[in-house]
Amino acid sequence: MRLLSAREVARSVFDVDYDRLWSMGIRALLFDLDNTLGRRGSTSLGDEARQLLRDLERRGFKVGILTNRKRGAAKGLASALSAEFAVLDVARKPHRAGFSRLLAKLGHEASVAAMVGDRRFTDVLGANRSGIYSIRVRGFRR
Numbered sequence: 506m507r508l509l510s511a512r513e514v515a516r517s518v519f520d521v522d523y524d525r526l527w528s529m530g531i532r533a534l535l536f537d538l539d540n541t542l543g544r545r546g547s548t549s550l551g552d553e554a555r556q557l558l559r560d561l562e563r564r565g566f567k568v569g570i571l572t573n574r575k576r577g578a579a580k581g582l583a584s585a586l587s588a589e590f591a592v593l594d595v596a597r598k599p600h601r602a603g604f605s606r607l608l609a610k611l612g613h614e615a616s617v618a619a620m621v622g623d624r625r626f627t628d629v630l631g632a633n634r635s636g637i638y639s640i641r642v643r644g645f646r647r
């Protein structure tokens with residue numbers, strides 16, 4: 506497998522076939538933040554992104570957000586989410602440590618996890634190196 510190639514590509518987080526992921530055995534979903542769950546630099550999640558994450562949790566997925574933003578930069582976001590979702594900042598993607606720390610928080614192994622993000626050199630590369638199913642989205646659109 507080429508490390509920069511995602512296992513699948515979708516237009517946005519709203520276009521991923523999560524039912525199929527569930528039937529493949531995926532139980533943990535890691536999301537990038539910038540240009541994936543929201544516009545670059547956004548300090549809160551929009552209603553639709555928040556609704557999507559809630560819906561995924563209701564369907565049984567464990568959901569986490571993995572971002573390379575500086576420490577504290579995602580804090581407002583985490584509190585806006587009222588700690589419903591695990592948020593890990595300073596993830597230093599594509600390094601594997603952040604991926605495994607967030608998975609540990611979620612209580613799942615890489616083999617049942619998928620990473621959804623817009624960048625090959627951070628999200629896709631890090632997921633592929635970690636044995637996490639990689640999904641590249643073209644960007645945030647809504």
Ligand SMILES: [Mg+2]
Nearest residue numbers: 537539540623
């Ligand atoms: Mg991004």
